Amino acid sequence: MQVTAAVVRETGGAFGIETLELDAPRDGEVLVKIASSGICHTDMHARDRYQPVPLPAVFGHEGGGVVAAVGATVTKLKPGDAVVLCYPSCGRCDYCARRDWTYCTEGRRLKHGGARADGSTTLRRVGPGGAEVVHGNFFQQSSFATYALATERNAVKVRADAPRHLLGPFGCGINTGAGTVFNVLKPAPGSAFAVFGAGSVGLAALMAARIAGCDPIVAVDVRANRLALARELGASHTIDATAEDPVARLKAITGRGVAAAIEASAVPAAFRQAVESLAPRGTCCLVGSARPGTDVAFDMPTLQQGRIVRGIIQGDSEPDVFLPALVDHFMAGRFPIDRLVTFYDFADINRAVADAVAGTTIKAVLRMPS
Ligand SMILES: [Zn+2]
Ligand SMILES: [Zn+2]
Numbered sequence: 001m002q003v004t005a006a007v008v009r010e011t012g013g014a015f016g017i018e019t020l021e022l023d024a025p026r027d028g029e030v031l032v033k034i035a036s037s038g039i040c041h042t043d044m045h046a047r048d049r050y051q052p053v054p055l056p057a058v059f060g061h062e063g064g065g066v067v068a069a070v071g072a073t074v075t076k077l078k079p080g081d082a083v084v085l086c087y088p089s090c091g092r093c094d095y096c097a098r099r100d101w102t103y104c105t106e107g108r109r110l111k112h113g114g115a116r117a118d119g120s121t122t123l124r125r126v127g128p129g130g131a132e133v134v135h136g137n138f139f140q141q142s143s144f145a146t147y148a149l150a151t152e153r154n155a156v157k158v159r160a161d162a163p164r165h166l167l168g169p170f171g172c173g174i175n176t177g178a179g180t181v182f183n184v185l186k187p188a189p190g191s192a193f194a195v196f197g198a199g200s201v202g203l204a205a206l207m208a209a210r211i212a213g214c215d216p217i218v219a220v221d222v223r224a225n226r227l228a229l230a231r232e233l234g235a236s237h238t239i240d241a242t243a244e245d246p247v248a249r250l251k252a253i254t255g256r257g258v259a260a261a262i263e264a265s266a267v268p269a270a271f272r273q274a275v276e277s278l279a280p281r282g283t284c285c286l287v288g289s290a291r292p293g294t295d296v297a298f299d300m301p302t303l304q305q306g307r308i309v310r311g312i313i314q315g316d317s318e319p320d321v322f323l324p325a326l327v328d329h330f331m332a333g334r335f336p337i338d339r340l341v342t343f344y345d346f347a348d349i350n351r352a353v354a355d356a357v358a359g360t361t362i363k364a365v366l367r368m369p370s
Helices: 041-047 105-110 171-187 200-212 222-233 248-253 270-276 300-304 320-333 345-360
Strands: 002-006 015-022 029-038 061-070 082-085 124-127 129-134 149-150 155-157 193-196 217-221 237-240 258-263 279-284 308-311 341-345 363-367
Touching: 002 029, 002 124, 015 129, 015 308, 015 345, 029 082, 029 258, 061 149, 082 149, 082 171, 082 320, 105 149, 149 363, 155 320, 171 200, 171 258, 171 279, 171 320, 193 200, 193 248, 193 270, 200 217, 200 222, 217 222, 222 237, 237 248, 248 270, 258 270, 270 300, 345 363
Parallel strands: 193 217, 193 258, 217 237, 258 279, 279 308, 341 363
Antiparallel strands: 002 015, 015 124, 029 061, 029 149, 029 363, 061 082, 082 155, 124 129
């Protein structure tokens, strides 16, 4: 079928809107009419080829919308179902066998390989000279398009009454922040929580910490507008890291330090501060997406006090269970991700990406033409 998609043709290049041909769904695949797609920094990492992706390619990995058609063997979904598209996994490796799907040994290839698991491609540009392969299947979705081909595994059915244009961002950044709190940190009510980096991942974590009953909840950032929003979303304290030392202030607020900290800024200095702000036996989770070659240093004795530093992908979430629960929190008014979102028309994707990179938006979301 014909689809409209945003194509990157050169490393670091602009997104160009093109008309492409997309395969019909095969066994185990789901065709989704995309209502909206969030923009995540991993899309820019791919555009700039910090991950080795083949070009030309269609990126986008926070798609949400409605199932338009399903492949022959699909049983989980049917046309008309509202879905959030999330990260892919193979379902067969030893990590998948123990439900550690976010660390699937095939995950990198399924996200960045530009093709299906079997290596076949799904997108073509048809011109007078023949058909040109365009690489899709980014995170097994390539959601910067009017339709996306996903797999049954990474398409999650959610309640039909949730606003379709807000479904996209649940699939990656929001899942990552909230999942890190609910699935990994599992903070006790009344325990001290800090998030370094009040972007969409950090603020999703903050909202989750509020649901979990953490107190105090402290947001650290360098932008006044983000700190103001963090206060509105439940932060009891905010720290402007350009104006004061976050570690000293957190110790002053909490006494011994925080039980749980999240590093969501991808800035090495902030990561170090997040670790240094932990109380003994505290845990710092790294979710910020730093580019390869980014080093961080700690004072080794810091970790001797029973402190844990852990990297997390996709909030360790089990998508079919966790994402519908997050949408329920949103619908109940406890998890207002709409407060983070700025919408852009699909045609304005380059402006949306520029704003996301500059940090002038918190969560840029593309709305597809209906
Ligand atoms: Zn992402
Ligand atoms: Zn696997």
